[in-house]
Amino acid sequence: MEWRKCYLDVIMVPLGLIVNIGYHLWLWHKVRTQPHTTIIGINASGRRNWVNTMLKDNEKKNILAVQSLRNTIMGSTLMATTSILLSSGLAAVISSTYSVKKPLNDAVYGAHGEFMVALKYVTLLTLFLFSFLCHSLSIRFINQVNILINTPQDPMSLVTPEYISEILERGFILNTVGNRLFYGALPILLWIFGPVLVFLCTITMVPVLYNLDVVFTSSNKGKMINANQNRDFV
Numbered sequence: 001m002e003w004r005k006c007y008l009d010v011i012m013v014p015l016g017l018i019v020n021i022g023y024h025l026w027l028w029h030k031v032r033t034q035p036h037t038t039i040i041g042i043n044a045s046g047r048r049n050w051v052n053t054m055l056k057d058n059e060k061k062n063i064l065a066v067q068s069l070r071n072t073i074m075g076s077t078l079m080a081t082t083s084i085l086l087s088s089g090l091a092a093v094i095s096s097t098y099s100v101k102k103p104l105n106d107a108v109y110g111a112h113g114e115f116m117v118a119l120k121y122v123t124l125l126t127l128f129l130f131s132f133l134c135h136s137l138s139i140r141f142i143n144q145v146n147i148l149i150n151t152p153q154d155p156m157s158l159v160t161p162e163y164i165s166e167i168l169e170r171g172f173i174l175n176t177v178g179n180r181l182f183y184g185a186l187p188i189l190l191w192i193f194g195p196v197l198v199f200l201c202t203i204t205m206v207p208v209l210y211n212l213d214v215v216f217t218s219s220n221k222g223k224m225i226n227a228n229q230n231r232d233f234v
Contacts (some may be wrong), residue, residue: 008194008195009116016187016198019202019203020184020187020202020205020206023209037214038213038214039215042215047165051164051165055149066146069142069146070146072142073142073143073146075175076135076178080131080136080139083132087128087132094121123188124188124189128181131179131182133178134181135175135178138175141170142171144167145164145167145168148163148167183205183209186205
């Protein structure tokens with residue numbers, strides 16, 4: 001009898017998680033092997049060039065560097081604040097004496113037991129907390145870059161452009177991981193209303209993220225430009 005109530009949760013939710021994790025493993029492999037075919041790889045290359053440019057003409061561009069890093073810190077701070085506020089709200093719901101599952105029993109498919117409802121909220125809370133942790137660490141690394149990028153360059157110093165680029169890259173990687181955890185909480189949030197929505201939301205998010213993460217290669221762009229030029233010439 002219990003299996004009949006939760007078989008959708010056992011099938012749909014892990015399947016959605018497998019699709020989401022599989023896509024991000026593929027994206028990680030793509031970034032490692034073909035970085036210039038992804039937004040993440042191109043942005044990482046651009047940030048390294050940006051650090052070198054700021055350090056070469058630091059006397060004129062130090063204010064620009066600080067302002068650019070400050071804008072990034074503000075974005076991470078906003079996401080961290082949102083994550084911790086949602087975590088606080090979920091913690092209040094979990095600790096509340098009011099049974100949050102009562103209004104949903106007749107409106108959702110899947111299991112409605114006390115354990116399953118607690119699992120849904122605890123999973124969602126965990127994602128938001130890890131998102132907050134990643135954004136907090138991202139702010140820490142970018143704050144370090146904010147100071148190091150304006151230090152005088154000394155041939156004997158350990159603060160080299162490569163070191164600053166590495167610290168900045170760690171900050172942006174943590175920022176990206178925090179954002180992806182925050183996005184991944186959306187299917188889990190819909191799990192409250194049923195496991196079918198988890199799978200549907202996941203297979204909808206993957207194509208959207210794919211279009212945001214992958215870019216055309218230069219060869220494809222060249223072919224498109226040549227085709228347009230040949231068409232105009234004809």
